[in-house]
Amino acid sequence: IKNYGSVFQTYATTVIFKEFGYEVTVIDYQRPGTDNAGFRKKILEESHLAGKFGLKHIFPLVLNLSFSKMERVFSDFLKKYIVLTGKQYLTEDELKQDCPEAELYISGSDQIWNSDINGSIEKPYYLSFVPDHKNKISFASSFGKTKLREDEKDETWWLLKRYKWLTTREESGAEIIKELGLNAEPVLDPTLWLSKEQWEELAEPIKKPENYILVYQLHQNNNMDQYVKKIEKAYGMPCLRID
Numbered sequence: 001i002k003n004y005g006s007v008f009q010t011y012a013t014t015v016i017f018k019e020f021g022y023e024v025t026v027i028d029y030q031r032p033g034t035d036n037a038g039f040r041k042k043i044l045e046e047s048h049l050a051g052k053f054g055l056k057h058i059f060p061l062v063l064n065l066s067f068s069k070m071e072r073v074f075s076d077f078l079k080k081y082i083v084l085t086g087k088q089y090l091t092e093d094e095l096k097q098d099c100p101e102a103e104l105y106i107s108g109s110d111q112i113w114n115s116d117i118n119g120s121i122e123k124p125y126y127l128s129f130v131p132d133h134k135n136k137i138s139f140a141s142s143f144g145k146t147k148l149r150e151d152e153k154d155e156t157w158w159l160l161k162r163y164k165w166l167t168t169r170e171e172s173g174a175e176i177i178k179e180l181g182l183n184a185e186p187v188l189d190p191t192l193w194l195s196k197e198q199w200e201e202l203a204e205p206i207k208k209p210e211n212y213i214l215v216y217q218l219h220q221n222n223n224m225d226q227y228v229k230k231i232e233k234a235y236g237m238p239c240l241r242i243d
Helices: 004-019 036-046 058-081 092-097 150-160 171-179 196-200 222-235
Strands: 026-029 084-089 104-107 135-138 213-215 239-241
Touching: 004 058, 036 058, 213 222, 222 239
Parallel strands: 026 084, 104 135, 213 239
Antiparallel strands: none
């Protein structure tokens, strides 16, 4: 998924398991709607500007440069730091028919088990395609909520019971799993396992003022934009946004 949190947790996970002595390959699974075209469509639909009169056709053109930059930034980072499977998978069936060979399969981290964001229980994120006899663990996986809906519980239990070891990013996630009758424990998000020095290895120098306010905003939001302007005025500092 094209945001810094998702990409950095992927990077951190690979670093951690390399330190454990593994060769690490990330399965290049593209959940429906998360390819470049699908991501652009989602952002445009969620923007408050896209629906305004006269902007419906102009707004996508205005954002085209930003989209292209975003796609390039994340693609370049993955190519440089992440070993991906040579094949990209688009469906659960494709994964089942050609499951990447490994000694250990890991799901996690981030909100991979959030059925609200995914639109349903996204079974590949539960390693549904991996044969039963293979070792499977979850590493700091998150449901993104404190309770499952009643209609999710049976299928979630069936998917999770195939794991050898379960860990979640939040204590609430571990409680969800325990309520299903399985064992789980919370662990830190992988981004917090790495030291400051390890993250600094990725850093590149940038030009910035001596004093500034840093803004990281996942999606464009008019209320947030107005708030940032107030903060700039109140503190007399410019705001730098992470693109």
